[in-house]
Amino acid sequence: MFLRISGFVLLSALALSAQQSPPKSEVQDVFPEAKALYVDLHEHPELSSHEERTASVLAGKLRALGYEVTEHVGGTGIVAILKNGAGPTVMLRTELDALPVLEQTGLPFASKVQAKDGAGHDVPVMHACGHDLHMSALFGTAEIMAKAKNTWQGTLMLVGQPAEETISGAKRMLADGLFTRFPKPDVAVALHDANEYSAGQVGYVPGFFNASADSIRITVYGRGGHGSRPDVTIDPVLIAASITVRLQSIVAREIKPGVAAVVTVGYIHAGTKGNIIPDEAEMGLTLRARDPKVRAHLVAAVERVAKAEAEAAGVETMPKLENFESTPSVYNDKMLAAHIVPVLDAALGKGNVAENEPIMGSEDFAEYVNAGVPGFYFQIGASDPEKLAAAKAQGKLPPGPHSSKFAPVLDSSLNAGITAEVAVLRNLLQGTPADVKNFTEHK
Missing domain, CATH: 3.30.70.360 (Alpha-Beta Plaits)
Known part of the structure; x- marks a missing residue:
């Protein structure tokens, strides 16, 4: 069964569910280690451009899975490559950095880190934007993709980017040869946690997303x-x-x-x-x-x-x-979005994927799109459903990114993040680079 969107042939959500959505057992197998990584990263946050330990820990784990890992790209950035025969090159990016925020979540593994900022001031440090969740999801996804190479073909490129919070890390990685020293991706994907969605849900915007x-x-x-x-x-x-x-x-x-x-x-x-x-x-x-x-x-x-x-x-x-x-602004390739949304629907279930409105926040994932790579940047829910409903009833939202009290509902958010990333990557890593271009605006 097929669907036609803008004249291009796409697999139906039913076929996608059978072929590319990871079974629960796959996610369950990698979940304990991914969760342990989250706790470790949350306890040891590092400021923008100073993510030495963070990058080293993530690089070591990816290297142990069989990825070819290069460190110190654009400063503290890492690039991990896994080749699996002929096919497209797909990039999945995560951020590495934390914020100068005093954590007030009350978590047993809450950050107690103090560091010096760029001006030499002593500041508290916290993963108040959820980059620890993003890294942990990427790691869980990387493990599933490495263990099940029979489900995809091509080149998987994982990017751990520093200094997103100062919107400088993507520029530095590109200047250091991200798309010349390494394969230039046919498409790039990234996610970000969001407090306006319940854990297990996804939000997306076709076209201009971030400002x-x-x-x-x-x-x-x-x-x-x-x-x-x-x-x-x-x-x-x-x-x-x-x-x-x-x-x-x-x-x-x-x-x-x-x-x-x-x-x-x-x-x-x-x-x-x-x-x-x-x-x-x-x-x-x-x-x-x-x-x-x-x-x-x-x-x-x-x-x-x-x-x-x-x-x-x-x-x-x-x-x-x-x-x-x-x-620049983050622009989601509209045809790529139309292709990926059914994939997310199949992976997370109908009713859990919603089109959102553009926001005025910014993200330097835009730099990769600006460098000529079609991109899809989406949101993963991080809020407790009951607390979110109660907050919305009062015209509010639970604490979100950049708040000292922001803490994703860990198990369900991380589970959904891994599930979504694996499904999207498996879908995109099929066929040839020309096949991928058929469902993007970049011809």
Whole structure:
């Protein structure tokens, strides 16, 4: 039995269930070790670009399964390759890094780690975004794929990416030859846990899913002096405040209503004492958009506003603008999504796969898609069904990623993550690279 979507032939959900969804016994066999890995990683989180232990542990486990593992790709990144005859190359990515968050989950294996951040400050560290769940699911998936090579053909490429939280790790891995030193994938897949879904459920978005992100630092230069003599100074605090107010007009008056765009000023740092006008002020911004043209407009408009307000104040030196963290929007290949959704339906059961709305959060999985690889990025539920229902009844959600109280419902979330990844990989690792291209927009 076949289905035709956009003119291309796809296996029916019934056939997919029989051929590619992992039997429960396969997942049960790998689950204890995957869960133990989760506990270990959760107890030992590491900040972005410092994932030395994390990468070493995951690399060692993948190497023991028979994967050809390369470490220190783009810093602390790892690439694990398993070749299984002729066929397509499919990439599955996980993140390695944690966040500077003080854990308040009350778990018996809660993190007690303290580390120094990039500025040298002592900070608590926690896997508050669920990257430990992602790594554990990838490991369980890797073990099943290695043990059942009769169920697929081609090249499986597993990527452990550092520094997702600073949206810099994907760029570094690509710059270090991810798609030249290693086979360039025909498609790339990744998942992320989500508190808006019950454990065992999946959410997806065809087309633009996550927004682009640009972190802008603006240094405003003035002329300092005594707070009682503002007439002989040029006040950078006032200029920064004027810039902040004016920036809000970009989205309100320059972007078409209904088009997704965000300009947020997260901080203004200036001065040391109430009666001193400082020489400079620093501002931190985040810009979000889905459409690349809107993104370019936001970046240009921020520079225009900052310089215009400074000029209006009569500055002697124009502001300095630095775009120090950036990533494009995550775009899910629509044809690939249409192909994979029945696979997930078959693996997790009808009613457990739902189309979601795009979000304004960002993810540097976008860099791989931007490098010419069709991608599918989806969400895996992490919430207790009863707690989720109770929270929604009050118009809320349970604690989610980046919260100090975020803790996935481990057993069912991890089980579903492994099940979903194995089903998707087995489906994609069939036939030839040309066959894979037939169900993507990249011809």
